[in-house]
Amino acid sequence: MAKKRLACRECHYVNELxxxxxxxxxxxxxxxxxxxxxxxxxxxxxxxxxxxxVTEPGGYALKVR
Incomplete structure (x- = not known):
């Protein structure tokens, strides 16, 4: 199972754990x-x-709570 990563509440960018x-x-x-x-x-x-x-390439979360 993949590790859950952290999404930014401001820009939705998905970061390392x-x-x-x-x-x-x-x-x-x-x-x-x-x-x-x-x-x-x-x-x-x-x-x-x-x-x-979004203006920069990368991985983003669609929904952040």
């Missing part, structure tokens, strides 16, 4: 309570990225 701050935005508001996972490779061409306001 041992992270103290978000690698994308620097926020310290990280949680294990998230659902859905999307990998965005070309945010400038992605409707999902536009909806989520």
């Amino acid at each position: 041992d992270a103290n701050t978000c690698a994308s935005c620097g926020s310290s508001s990280l949680t294990e309570d998230w659902a859905g996972y999307v990998i965005i490779t070309h945010p400038e061409r992605s409707e999902v990225a536009t909806e989520m306001k």
Whole structure:
């Protein structure tokens, strides 16, 4: 079973389990309570990225609690 990772409550970027701050935005508001996972490779061409306001490629949680 894969280890649960931490999603940022601010930008939804999915970080490693041992992270103290978000690698994308620097926020310290990280949680294990998230659902859905999307990998965005070309945010400038992605409707999902536009909806989520994502500007950098990476893995993002769809829903963060």
